[in-house]
Amino acid sequence: MKYDNLCVAAIRSLCIDGINKAKSGHPGMALGSAPILYTLFTRHLVSDPTHPDWINRDRFVLSAGHASMLLYTMLHLCGYEVSMNDLMNFRQLDSLTPGHPEYRHTPGIDATSGPLGQGIAQAVGMAMAETSLKALYPEGEKLVNHYTYALCGDGCLQEGLSQEAISFAGQQRLNKLILFYDANNVTLDGPLSNSSDEDQKARFRAAGWNVLEILDGNNVELIDEAIKLAKKSDRPTTIMVHTVIGFGSKNQGLNKVHGSPLGIEDGEYAKKSYGYNYPPFTVPEEVYLVFKENFIKRGKDAYAKYEEEFGKYSIKHQAEANFFNETIKNDISSYVFKELPSYAEDFKDSTRKESGAMLELLNKQIKNLIGGSADVAHSVMTLLPDEKDYSVNAREGRNVNFGIREFAMACIQNGLLLHGGLRTYVGCFLVFADYLKPAIRLAALSKLPAIYLFSHDSIAVGEDGPTHQPIEQLAMLRSIPNCDVIRPCDAREVAAAWKLALESKETPTSLILSRQALPMIKNTSYEGVKRGGYIVSKEDKNLDFVIVATGSEVSLAIEAQKKLREKGIDTRVVSMPNMNSFIRQDYQYQKSILGDDYDKTICVEMLSSFGWHRFGRYTMSIDTFGASAPDKDVMAKFGFTSDALVTKISIILNK
Numbered sequence: 001m002k003y004d005n006l007c008v009a010a011i012r013s014l015c016i017d018g019i020n021k022a023k024s025g026h027p028g029m030a031l032g033s034a035p036i037l038y039t040l041f042t043r044h045l046v047s048d049p050t051h052p053d054w055i056n057r058d059r060f061v062l063s064a065g066h067a068s069m070l071l072y073t074m075l076h077l078c079g080y081e082v083s084m085n086d087l088m089n090f091r092q093l094d095s096l097t098p099g100h101p102e103y104r105h106t107p108g109i110d111a112t113s114g115p116l117g118q119g120i121a122q123a124v125g126m127a128m129a130e131t132s133l134k135a136l137y138p139e140g141e142k143l144v145n146h147y148t149y150a151l152c153g154d155g156c157l158q159e160g161l162s163q164e165a166i167s168f169a170g171q172q173r174l175n176k177l178i179l180f181y182d183a184n185n186v187t188l189d190g191p192l193s194n195s196s197d198e199d200q201k202a203r204f205r206a207a208g209w210n211v212l213e214i215l216d217g218n219n220v221e222l223i224d225e226a227i228k229l230a231k232k233s234d235r236p237t238t239i240m241v242h243t244v245i246g247f248g249s250k251n252q253g254l255n256k257v258h259g260s261p262l263g264i265e266d267g268e269y270a271k272k273s274y275g276y277n278y279p280p281f282t283v284p285e286e287v288y289l290v291f292k293e294n295f296i297k298r299g300k301d302a303y304a305k306y307e308e309e310f311g312k313y314s315i316k317h318q319a320e321a322n323f324f325n326e327t328i329k330n331d332i333s334s335y336v337f338k339e340l341p342s343y344a345e346d347f348k349d350s351t352r353k354e355s356g357a358m359l360e361l362l363n364k365q366i367k368n369l370i371g372g373s374a375d376v377a378h379s380v381m382t383l384l385p386d387e388k389d390y391s392v393n394a395r396e397g398r399n400v401n402f403g404i405r406e407f408a409m410a411c412i413q414n415g416l417l418l419h420g421g422l423r424t425y426v427g428c429f430l431v432f433a434d435y436l437k438p439a440i441r442l443a444a445l446s447k448l449p450a451i452y453l454f455s456h457d458s459i460a461v462g463e464d465g466p467t468h469q470p471i472e473q474l475a476m477l478r479s480i481p482n483c484d485v486i487r488p489c490d491a492r493e494v495a496a497a498w499k500l501a502l503e504s505k506e507t508p509t510s511l512i513l514s515r516q517a518l519p520m521i522k523n524t525s526y527e528g529v530k531r532g533g534y535i536v537s538k539e540d541k542n543l544d545f546v547i548v549a550t551g552s553e554v555s556l557a558i559e560a561q562k563k564l565r566e567k568g569i570d571t572r573v574v575s576m577p578n579m580n581s582f583i584r585q586d587y588q589y590q591k592s593i594l595g596d597d598y599d600k601t602i603c604v605e606m607l608s609s610f611g612w613h614r615f616g617r618y619t620m621s622i623d624t625f626g627a628s629a630p631d632k633d634v635m636a637k638f639g640f641t642s643d644a645l646v647t648k649i650s651i652i653l654n655k
Contacts, residue, residue, distance in 0.1 A: 001042070001220075001290065001294075003286050003287065003290050004038070004220045005274075005275070006276075006284065006286060006287060007038055007042070007077075007287050007290050007291075008034050008035050008038050008218075008220070008274075009271075009274035009275060009276040010077075010276065010278075010283050010284070010287045011034045011037070011038055011070070011073050011074070011077070012030075012031050012034045012247070012248065012270070012271075012274060012276075013270075013271050013274065013276050013278070013280075014069075014073045014076075014087060014281065014283070015027060015030040015031060015034070015069045015070055015073055016031070016262055016267040016270060016271065017087075017088075017267070017280040017281050018069045018072070018073070018087045018088065018090040018097070018281075019069055019090065019261045019262070020261045020262060020263065020264065020267050020280075021088055021090065021280075022090045022091040022092065022261070023261055024091050024099070024261065025066075025068075025069055025090065025091060025099070025259075025261060026066040026067055026068075026069070026258060026259045027069070027246055027249070027257060027260075027261065027262055028184070028186070028245040028246045028257045028258040028259070029064055029066065029067040029070070029153055029182055029184070029245065029258075030067045030069050030070035030073075031245075031246050031247045031248060031249070031252075031257075031270070032182060032184050032217060032243035032244055032245045032246065032247050033067060033070060033151060033180075033182045033217075033241075033243060034070060034247075035217060035218050035219070035220055035223060036151065036180050036182065036217070036223055036241055036243075037070060037071070037074050037151070038074075038220065039220050039223040039224050039227070040060070040149060040180075040223075040227065041074055041077075041078055041291075041295050042290060042291065042294040042295055043224050043227070043294065044058075044147075044224075044227050044231075045058045045060060045147075045149065045295070046058045046146065046147075046298060046299055046302050047060075047078075047108075047295075047299045048299035048300055048302065048303035049075075049078055049079040049080040049081075049107070049108065049296065049299065050079075050300070050303075051303055052080060052107045052108050053420075054303055054306070055143075055144065055328050055420055055421060056143070056144055056145065056146050056302075056306055057146060057299075058146045058147045058148070058149065059110045059111075059123070059126045059146070059147075059148040059149065059418075059419065060110055060148075060149045060150070060151075061110055061111045061113060061119045061120075061122055061123040061126070061148070061149070061150040061151075062101055062111075062113050062119060062150075062151055063113055063116070063117065063118070063119025063120045063122075063123070063150050063151060063152040063153075063156045064113075064116065064119070064151060064152055064153040064155065064156055064182065065100040065101050065112075065113035065114035065115075065116075065119065066099075066100065066114065066259070067151075067153075068097070068098070068099065068100050068101050069087075069090055069097075071101055071109070072086070072087060072090065072096075072097045072106070073087065075106070075107070075108040075109075077283070077287065077288065077291045078108070078291055078295045078296065079291065079292070079295070079296045080107045080108040081096075081107045082096055082097070082106065082107065082108065084281055084283075087281065088281055099114075100112070100113060100114030101113050101114070102445070102446075103418065103446045103447075104446065104447055110126070110418060111123075111126075111414075111415070111418050111446070112442055112445055112446045115438055115442065116153075116155045116156045116158075116159050117152075117156045117157075117159030117160075117161035117162045117165075118161065118411050118414075118438065118439065118442060119150055119152065119156065120150060120152055120156055120161070120162050120165045120166070120179065121161055121162075121164070121165035121407075121408045121411030121412055121414075121415065121439075122150075122411055122412070122414050122415035122418060123148050123149075123150035123177060123179065123415060124165045124168060124169045124174065124177065124408075124411075124412050124415060125411065125412035125413060125414060125415015125416040125417075125418070125419065126148045126177075126415045126416070126418060126419045127148040127169070127174040127176055127177035127236070127415075128172065128174060128390075128412065128415070128416060129415065129416045129419035129420075129421065129422055130144055130145075130146060130148065130176060130419065131174065131176075131395045132370060132390065132395060132396075132398075132416075132422060133368075133419075133421045133422065134395065135395035135396040136367065136368060136396060137317070137320050137324065138317055138320060139313065139316075139317070142309055142310070142313050143310070143313065143324060144421070146176070147176045147177075147178060147231070148176060148177050148178070149178050149179075149180070150177075150178075150179045150180065151179075151180045151182060152179060152180070152181055152182065153181070153182045153184070154182075154183065154184065154185065154186070154187055154192050154196070155187055155188075157181070157200060158187075158195065158196055160407075161407045161408055161411065163203075163207075164403075164405040164407060164408030165405075165408045165411065165412065166203075166204065166207045166209065167207050167403075167405070168402065168403065168405060168408055168412065169207075169209070169236045170204075170207035170208030170209050170235065170236060171207075171208060171403075172390075172391070172392060173208065173234065173235050173236070173392045174236045175233055175234050175235050175236060175237075177236040177237070178227065178230045178231070178236070178237050178238075178239065179236070179237070179238045179239070180238075180239050180241060181200065181238050181239065181240045181241065182217075182241060182243050183200070183240050183241060183242050183243065184242075184243045184244060184245040184253075186245045186253070186254070186255050186258060187255065187258070188255060188258050188259055189255060190255050191255070200240065201213065201240060204238045208235055208236075209235055209236050209237065209238055210230065210233040210235045210236065210237040210238075211237070211238055211240065212226045212229060212230060212237060212238070212239045212240065213239075213240045213241075213242075214226055214239065214240065214241045214242065215242050216242070217241045217242050217243030217244065218243075218247070223239075223241065226239045227239070245257055245258065246258075246262075247270075248269075248270035248271070248273040248274055249262055249266050249269070249270050250266050250269055250270075251266070323335075323367070323368075324421065327368050327420075327421050327422070327423070328420045328421045330420075330423070330449055330505045331505070332366055332368075332423060332502060333502075333503055335365050335366050336362070336365065336366065336499055336502045336503065337361065337362075337365065337495075337499065340492060340495045340496060340499070340526055341361070341491075341492075341495050343490075343491050343492060343520055344520070345520050345522065346519075346520070347491060347519075347520045348517050348518065348519045348520065349491060349517050349518070350513070350514050350515055350516055350517050350518065351488050351489075351490070351491070351493075351494050351513040351514045351518060351551070352379075352380060352381050352453075352455040352456075352513040352514060352515060353381055354488075354491040354494040354495070355381055355453055355455075355494055355498070355511060355513050356381025356382070356383070357491075358494060358495055358498040359381070359382070359383070359384055359385075359425075360384075360385050362498065362502070363384045363385065363386075363387065363398075366423060366502070368421060368422050368423055369384070369398060369422075369423050369424075369425075370390070370398040370400060370416070370422050370423075370424055371384075371398070371399075371400060371413075371424050371425035371426055371427070371451070372390075372399055372400030372401055372402050372409070372426060372427070373402065373409075373426065373427040373428055373453075374402050374403065374404055374405060374406045374409050374426075374427075374428045374432070375401070375402070375403060375404045376427065376428055376429065376455075377399070377401075377427075379429070379455065379456070380427035380428060380429070380453050380454075380455045380513070381427075381453075381455070382399075382425070382426075382427040382453060383399055384398050384399050387399050389401055402426070406428050406432050406435035406436050407435050407436060407438070407439060409426050409428075409436070410426060410435075410436040410439030410440060410443070410450070410452070411439045411442075413425075413426050413439075413443075413450050414439060414442060414443050414446065414448055414450065417443075417448040417449065417450060418446070418448065423449070423451075423502065424450065424451065425450075425451035425452070425453055425501075426450075426451070426452060426453070427452070427453035427454070427455065428453075428454065428455075429454065429455060429456040429461075429468065429470075430454035430455065430456055430457045430470040430473050430474070430512060431456070431461075431467070431468050431469065431470040431473060433452070433454055433470070433473045433476065433477060433510075434473060434476070436452065437476060437477075437480075440452065440477070440480060440483065440508060440510075441480055443508040444480050444481060444482040444483045444507070444508055445481075445482070447482065447506035447507070448506075448508060449501070449502075449504040449505055449506065449507060449508065449509070450508040450509075451501045451502075451508070451509050451510075451511070452508070452509070452510040452511065453511050453513060454473075454510055454511065454512050454513065455513040455514070455515060456468065456470070456513075456515045457470065457474075457487065457512045457513055457514050457515070457551060457552075457607075458470065458514070458551070458552065458606035458607060459471075459606050459622060459626040459627075459631075459634050459635065459638060459640075460514065460515060460516050460552060460606065460631040460634065460635060461515060461626075461631070462515075462628075462629060462630050462631035462633075462634055463628055463629065463630060463631075464628070465626065465627065465628030466625040466626040466627060466628070469625070469626035469634075470607060471607055471608050471622060471623070471624075471625060471626070472607075472608045472610070473607075474487070474512060474605075474607045474608065475607070475608045475610040475611050477510050478579055478580060478611055479611075482506075482507050482508075483507065483508055483509075483510070483580070484500070484501075484504070484507055484508070484509045484510070484578055484580055484581060485509075485510045485512065485578060485579065485580060486500070486501075486509060486510070486511055486512065486529065486577045486578045487511075487512035487550040487551040487577050487578075487605075488511070488512075488513070488529070488551065488577055489518065489521055489524065489536075489549070489550065489551055489552070489553075489554035489555065489575050489577065490518055490519065490520050490521045490524055490554075490555075491520065492520065492521075492524040492525070492526075493521075493524050493529050493575070493577055494511070494513070495526075496524075496525070496526040496528075496529035496530070497509070497511050497529060497577065498511070499526060500526075500529065500530060512550075512551065514551060514552050515631075516552060516631055518551075518552050518555060519555050521536050521537075521554055521555060521558065521575070522536070522537070523535075523536045523537065524536060524575065528575065529577050529578065530581070531581060531582065531585055531589065532576060532577070532578040532579065532580065532581030532582030532583070532584070532585060533548070533574055533575065533576035533577075533578070533579075533581075533582035533585075533590075533593055533594075534574065534575060534593060535572060535573070535574055535593060536554065536558070536573055536574065536575045537557075537558050537561055537572070537573040538572055539570045539571060539572045540565065540570050541570060542570050543570060543571075543572055543595055544569050544570045544571060544600065544653065545564075545569060545570075545571045545572075545600050545601070545602070545649055545652075545653065546571065546572045546574060546594055546595050546597075546600060546601040546602070546616065547560065547561065547571055547572070547573050547574065547601075547602055547604060547645070547649075548574045548576050548594070548601060548602070548603045548604065548612075548615055548616060549573065549574070549575065549576070549603070549604040549605065550575065550576055550577055550579075550604075550605050551577075551605070551606075552606070553604045553605055553606060553640070554573065554575045556604065556640065556641070556642055556645065557573045557604055557645065558573050559642035560642040560643075560645040560646050560649070561573050563642060563643070563646045564646055564649060564650075567646070567650065567655060568655070569649065569650065569653060569655060571649070572595070574593055574594065576603075576615075579611065583614075594615060594616070598616060598617055599617045600616075600617075600652075600653075601615060601616025601617065601618065602616055602617075602618040602619065602620060602645075602648070602649060602652075603615055603616050603618070603619045603620070603621070604619075604620040604621070604645065605619075605620075605621055606621070606622060606635070606638075606640050607621060607622065608621060608622070608623055609621035609622075609623055610623075618648070618652060620639065620640070620644075620645060620648060622638050622640075624638075626638070
């Protein structure tokens, strides 16, 4: 196009200006990749800035989130509600242009990114969602039919996560996923060759990807042709674009330009090399016009056409259209069971099996539910009965075989939810929550209602030993802001946990599930679980001691309560399945549950004691690693018996 060079120069110059003014930021990739995003946004990407949440827009994920100034500049030029003043306030308090892109914060941002590699996996999830939704509805291509684009760098591809995601996407042949790889051969500490010399093209091909290469990263026409070819592929495509980091700077091609402002002098030098002779934060009208006549017009026309076609679809498929509209807002409350299932008082089963039973029930009610596990579906009970496996030949399948890729699994779930229209869950053993943690953190930051099913929840795992017995993982999960963690004590609490997880719109939820069978506890309830902690067994007359417990330890506490009564010690048993929810309750409620005496409260959980001392002086916990033996032997070794609890409380009370 006539003004290609001027537009790219304007983009690069705004990046220089914003980073210089902030005295902070990463100009290197922003300057090198500017032609890539310019070509993509002006010639291909379909999105309407006046409707940034439109479900059928193309998605773009900046996996290399440190190049955020480039994306903010594009959003400004494309007509999103990102003003020049916002660009001038880059990285400043409460601005729309934070250091790394944040979903729900800045209009036009499709994913929170910054932790390298996660953006690739999130894009995989988005591409997967497009295929799944298309297959879920009759004539689904009229509802969802778009591309997913992402931009990564050398750093993203060094992260092990990238291989997990690339492998999954290739195996599933997600052909509408197009990944730009900014190959500038420089990392923060120096040349890429200091730490990596692998053949990235061969790597992608081995994973089943289509690979295209552009030797001149400044050639807009070559980039355009590559995108056209990628759109025709029956496989996901990576477009390897050879760029120059910090293009135009005196330090171009060096790591010096990666993460430090150019400064005024070098900034002017770079602008001069572009032939851009405008004051800082100035964009000529010709540039705005290019974006108006291309990106903005294309998106506006596409949205108008979609609305027209959706109106026709709604007449033909009224029920499906209504369901679609509700689910893209994450509102499925009307489809989730209104009442909890009923159970006989002598019912006994593991909470992982009861979670599986909930999935069987929910599958009949929620037709956009999709999930899977990291190769432990039969152990964690994540299978939706009578449903197909999601695959190339069965996009309607709702059982996902993520493979042994825990980190990618959680990131892909984030991508599915970022796309919208689906409710999701993933599962693995609790001890491996460590592999998921960065993705859970990003879900919480992005306010995504992700669901994690973590089974084998304590040293009661038994024979598998300390490598598979979680200790500190539950405390880690509870420490994440905006993250609910529910450890149910029986089947009724499991049902309540599932209901709460599906009612959530902006908070991820982890269900912590037992391997061993647990009895029904009288008085467990949805309302109690919702408030995080509640009394399940009251004292008889005069309260001597409070026992707070979670999960399998609630039944242990009740056994101890009975034995303590025989000794003349009157106790109260509190189930606290969700510590974080209980903390959110008002002081009066907390006091009504825990009583007045901090010194006469013990918290019982077969995991780390970390975090429990806020509720009581004493803990019965485990702050060492476990041991390999049958579960009852391991529990006895570490003192998790009703007799041991009775002895401990008796000693405390000198009785």
